[in-house]
Amino acid sequence: MKTLAIVGCGHWGSNHVRLFNSLPKSRVKTLVDNDGARLARLRDQFMGTQCVQDIAEVLRDPEIDAVVIASPTGTHHRLVRDSLSAGKHVLCEKPLAKTSDEADELVEMAGRAGRVLMVGHVFLFNGGIIKLKELCQTEEIGKLQYFAASRTNLGPIRSDVNAAYDLATHDISIFNWLLESEPETVSATGHAYLQPRVEDVVFIAMQYPQGVVANIRASWLDPKKVRQISTVGSKGMATWDDLDLTTPVAIYDKGAMAEPDYKDYAEFLRISMWDGDVRLPRVKLAEPLSIQNQHFLEALDGKPYRSDGHFAAGVVRSLEAAAKSMARGGAPVTVQKK
Ligand SMILES: NC(=O)c1ccc[n+]([C@@H]2O[C@H](COP(=O)([O-])OP(=O)(O)OC[C@H]3O[C@@H](n4cnc5c(N)ncnc54)[C@H](O)[C@@H]3O)[C@@H](O)[C@H]2O)c1
Incomplete structure (x- = not known):
């Protein structure tokens, strides 16, 4: 105990x-x-x-x-x-x-x-995100190309930190975990409408190794509660919608590809698209905070654990780079390596 x-x-x-x-x-x-x-x-x-x-x-x-x-x-x-x-x-x-x-x-x-x-x-303890992690590891959707996240709602509005530190933190942690890396550069803009110097809405673009890009729109000043991520790979696509309580993840056999071999310029310009089945994988639905806290208790018993201090410091490095970029009007900022 x-x-x-x-x-x-x-x-x-x-x-x-x-x-x-x-x-x-x-x-x-x-x-x-x-x-x-x-x-x-x-x-x-x-x-x-x-x-x-x-x-x-x-x-x-x-x-x-x-x-x-x-x-x-x-x-x-x-x-x-x-x-x-x-x-x-x-x-x-x-x-x-x-x-x-x-x-x-x-x-x-x-x-x-x-x-x-x-x-x-x-x-990192959310069933849908764990499913996305499996998807990234099996390469079912091919080589990852980009992620786009939206995390919006009207409130809760904070005054001690901006929407990047409050909301986008979650998406940065998700992308760092899915990709097992940290972004190389971060560009961000933010806008403070309600309180001076506390950005209510932020737009963050992160460049990860191997050409993977991740975009985040995070806001507590928005008419709609949205918690979504689109994942695009070379062979397929996937979506995660945290508000879909039964089937939060959908995997699409859908995509587009430039013709690898071509005879003339007209053929070179041709992009072929496919639009196949959508699969709704079974996702373990349990309260993520409960799973996280159970995991912490196991860590106290000496088991290896997720979301340790090193990982969390990496998230802070990305947030810090986003803050610097915002101060520089969105210029890309290199994330310091530890
Ligand atoms: N993981 C998540 O999804 C999630 C969701 C919400 C909040 N949070 C995090 O939880 C933390 C708290 O957020 P909240 O929404 O509960 O805020 P809150 O303002 O509702 O609660 C913070 C509490 O801390 C108390 N407090 C302030 N300074 C203190 C101190 N020095 N010692 C002891 N108590 C102190 C305040 O009186 C208040 O009761 C933040 O770090 C936030 O980012 C995480």
């Missing part, structure tokens, strides 16, 4: 409390939130669970094995650093930090201390 503390019990942290309490091998001993009014509500909601305002109490408690950080992004670096220094394992919400220097420092600390540092890139 692992004993946990959840730090930051707002919208998302409350889901961690519910799920870790429902898993057979964990119990949540302490909730930490620095907002007194919220803490009072948490006391009523989770009776019998210790509720404190300062993480220091958790860090002194020898019974706590691991700390789950679900506070705003700007607080992650300090809270993760203090937790690792106190010898705790950490599951931190995405993104791990605001800068790659901060993220790298945390990865080094976890390595030195021999502690688990996992980051809540929850889409």
Whole structure:
């Protein structure tokens, strides 16, 4: 049985409390939130669970094995650093930090201390994305050419980070995981309509190795909730729609190809297209956050784990490059290699 503390019990942290309490091998001993009014509500909601305002109490408690950080992004670096220094394992919400220097420092600390540092890139535990990963590995749709992602809704609107750090983080983590690499360059533009210097909508283009391109449109200022990715390969195509609860992935035997051999210029110009069957593969439908948290508990037992600090630092490097590109009006920025 692992004993946990959840730090930051707002919208998302409350889901961690519910799920870790429902898993057979964990119990949540302490909730930490620095907002007194919220803490009072948490006391009523989770009776019998210790509720404190300062993480220091958790860090002194020898019974706590691991700390789950679900506070705003700007607080992650300090809270993760203090937790690792106190010898705790950490599951931190995405993104791990605001800068790659901060993220790298945390990865080094976890390595030195021999502690688990996992980051809540929850889409790595989403059944539909896992299906896309299988598809990329089997090369059923041929050589990957490009991805296009849309992640929009009206709200929730944040003021501490922009739509890239809040929303596009998910798509960057998905693409880095599917391709097992990080982008070489990132170009991005963003527009702040509601609050100064907090971009509500961002358009990000990332160039990965071997000519694969990934585009992201992310916005919390949009009439429609969309969570979609189109994947285009040389032999077929696939779509993922997270809001399709029964068949989120569709694989299309569909595509276009220039004639490889041609006799004259007219034939050279000919592109042949095919439009075959659509397959709807079975996708394991389970709550991704529950799968992720179960995975964290297995990591605490020494099993290899997904979405570790190294991976999360790579996502932060891409976000940082996107921020630099936005500041330069969309000019491509090279992603620093670690
Ligand atoms: N994986 C996902 O799909 C997903 C979804 C939503 C949010 N998140 C992440 O979860 C984190 C929190 O987001 P949220 O939507 O729950 O925000 P929220 O504002 O609803 O909750 C944050 C909570 O943290 C508390 N807090 C702030 N500073 C603190 C500190 N120093 N110590 C303790 N508590 C502190 C606040 O009082 C608040 O209750 C963010 O990093 C966000 O990116 C992830």
